[in-house]
Amino acid sequence: MQYDVAIVGASFAGLSVASKLGGSTLLIDRKDIGSHQTSACGTLVKTMEEIGCENSILQEFDTAAFHVGGREIDIPLYDRYCTIDYKKFCRTLFRQSSADFVKASASGAKGGKIITDRGNFKARIIVDCSGWPAVLAKSVDENYVKGGMMSFGIETEVPFEDDKLRFFIDRKIIGNGAAWLFPAGKKSRFGVASYAGETNLMQNLRKFTDNHNVKMGKVHGGYFCYSLKRPCVGNIFVAGCGAGQTLPLTGEGIRRSIIFGLKCGEIIQQVIDGETSLGSGMRVYENLVLKYRKRYKLLLKMQEMLPETSLWKIRLVARLLSFKPVEKYVQKMYEKI
Template sequence: MIETDVIVVGSGPAGSSAAKHAALGGAKVILMDKKSEIGSPKRCAEEVPVKGLEKLGIELSPRWIAKRIDGMRILTPDGTDIWLTKDEVNLSGADCVLERKVFDKHMAMDAARAGAEIRIKTLVTGIEKIENGFIVETESMGKKEDFKCKILIAADGPEGHVARWAGLLPAAKANEMGSCVQYEMCNVEFEKPGISEFHFGSCAPGGFVWIFPKGDDIANVGLGIIPHKAEKSPKEYLDDFIAKSPYLKNAQAVELNVGGDPAGGMTKKLYDDNIMVVGAAAGQVNPLTGEGIIPGMIGGMYAGQVAAQAIKEDCSKKFLKLYDKMVREELDYESKGYKEVQDYIYSLSDEELNELGHALHEESFDEISANEVLKKIIKISPKASLKLGKLVM
């Protein structure tokens, strides 16, 4: 039996963040991942806000930034577009597109440098609740080992098992789990370089199509849908979109990524005695944009900080409630408010989206933010004002 203070299951950005901050707080930490290579395969569109990385104290590195983004373009079904670029708006909140296969390793190395032990190719096969913690059963290259910890942090993604085994509800209901597919492509043509595109409407029911540039002619081209709103598979919708796009007529796929994305906001219960849940496993994903890297890392940071403190004081759910309080204060408006915006936007028909696009096309914007776009939508749409007016801050 190998004993430690904290075990983190899953070495994505949320798990590595949790391991790093628990180790920085003085806890003895083991970070486990079932994969033989951290960060691969990627299951992510890779675009994140630079401000989010800076808030987490992460120094930007050209090793894992594929492209700095110069703005965004929103398109409705009839091709009406709204440009939000450095020529029109303040880009202080601009994004960058990561190279996740490098970024995830970078974050795991950060955790290791803080003092965490990393165990790759280690599959968690079961857990057992004991009086003062958990027994974690694992298998690694045919060898079975048991670990004992005082705090268990589940960071094993939207389809993870650890939280369920502990009796906590899954992050998303089946009808709120987005189904996503993406190609990384070359020979992509851009109307303007460095601009992320978002296409709404029946091309992606319950979601949207994205084109996120990663280089001069390279982009992540993907979509997310809500399956019960769709008539075809995600790949069929994406292939249809690509076949009709003049910018993708010569594009070639060099990588295929698939996965689920919890679109219903944070799960109601993020903790119990001796356990916390972080990242996509906890639904720490922006319901409107599907972006989960920064929210997950924030959740991981707070879980790690609370875990380190709990080891010294009290590992019961009474103490771990502090994690729930911290993460909800940081993310709850985003989770709850954007879920209502998501429900409204995805309820619109192609014709209604076109009308909204025509009106937004005539508007001027001060900055790139979801709240700024929301203000404009409420301004021009009485229906949106009735449903969403209370969300404007």
């Protein structure tokens, strides 16, 4: 059978693309849908509401606490953030689509086919939402995934209750990176990430959890790819982390993967409906994504400056953000990225 659209990756980006498609669509993932959480799953409440997934919200926050060199500075949030139940989110978004699902591991794309360990799947349009490995894009352009432009993070979910999203710039925990504590109901997600892509972070995470007198549970994690790339390779659309759509500095990737994924899906549907050609659909998608390049670069500059910046300067910025009008302005600007 030839599908109209085949998507590899049934997570934030892939499910968002699929939710906009009305034709015959195939979603391929090596894991069952929603079974493999890699993220702290913190995002804006309004993003969840906009895509009809507010049922997956576990906890909402009107305050973020910044811990800089041992001191806490509370920042009131203009738009509320939340933590979500990843499985519930994925299943809810999947139900909004008419896609078929196949559990298979893809290794590449060739001649309009996706090659997997469960056979090949033909489709008119192919979308790579496989996250940082960008398996399909990489099979067409071997330089598509560049290791140097990725952060790496791990986290553990343990019983611990709190009422703020907490971020830590603590060089005793991690030098070039950050740590976080995201409460999610009766549990909290404790994590550390290295901006340098350092993968050996177990000691750092242990130190962080020890500081809060909690015992590390199961650990998950992965790379965050933050260098915004051309999101079309050959005839393949790429959305989400694989296209470098995770934000530098904050590591926020859910919102951007959803926004770009929805746009990608809308454009593909126009191609399927014959309203536009594949070529011009790809150009529209590329232009839409790449217009954000300057904003991503600005955040990247800040990420690169962070390890060199003295703690009192970072504290000063956090203090400024603790004033409601300043925070409202900065958050509004940030949400435009």
